Amino acid sequence: MIKNCWCILFLLTSILAAQNSQEQTPDITLDDLKRQLQTKDLPTTTRIDNLLILGYENINKSKDSAIYYLDKALKLSKVAKDSFNIIRAYNRFSVLEKYLENDLNTLKYADSALQYSSAANQKHFAGIAYAYTNKGLAYNYLERFDLSLESFLKANSFLLKDAQDIQTKTYLAENYTHLAKIYSSIKNNETAIECIKKALILSKSIDAYWETENLMSLCLLIILMKNSIHLPRSILIALKPCMLKLKMSRAFNS
Secondary structure: OHHHHHHHHHHHHHHHHHHHOOOOOOOOOHHHHHHHHOOOOOOHHHHHHHHHHHHHHOOOOOHHHHHHHHHHHHHHHHHOOOHHHHHHHHHHHHHHHHHOOOHHHHHHHHHHHHHOOOOOOHHHHHHHHHHHHHHHHHHHHOOOHHHHHHHHHHHHHHHOOOOOOHHHHHHHHHHHHHHHHHHHHOOOHHHHHHHHHHHHHHHHHOOOHHHHHHHHHHHHHHHHHHOOOOOOHHHHHHHHHHHHHHHHHHHHHO
């Protein structure tokens, strides 16, 4: 039950991340990317980008297709000695294994991504953070909550050092949501609420409030159901629209 909830949470936040990603512009379709791959003089970096996008897009559609594109991207990146894209490829393999609920393989690919990373290279910060986020989710599924917490905190440490663009703030908001869930599970409700407040502030600053509010309210509701605590008025006001939606949904499905 717990693992299913976290899987749903991950998929929802992945959708949010995809919406904010700048890897693919709206006027370019997946078929366009496939056609570009048929061009012999396509620049290597563009070819790798296309393969990575196609691999990621197939994670929840076709395992074989996802592996096909990601493996090509990984091999091409290694030939080019492109550590940035090697990290991206391994991270996408990690996401695929997470989707397949292969937690140990999720950890394996995340560790592979980290092996090619450099903590001194700012270009790697996002990839390092993403790898630690994948590890945090996998450890949570394995009920190694101490390692899960450690991984999410490491992820945020790199995100906070990175350029604070929309994508970085999106990942930070997601990770603060994950941290809130963990802190609430170990009865550290004050820290959980602080994480939720940070996530709400971040998501609102990038106009992603409505996409993330359900995740925030989910964490708050878990805390409320498990513990009788008083929430700040500002938090309750911010979550009022989402609470109303939740009540309407329950009424419709009852």
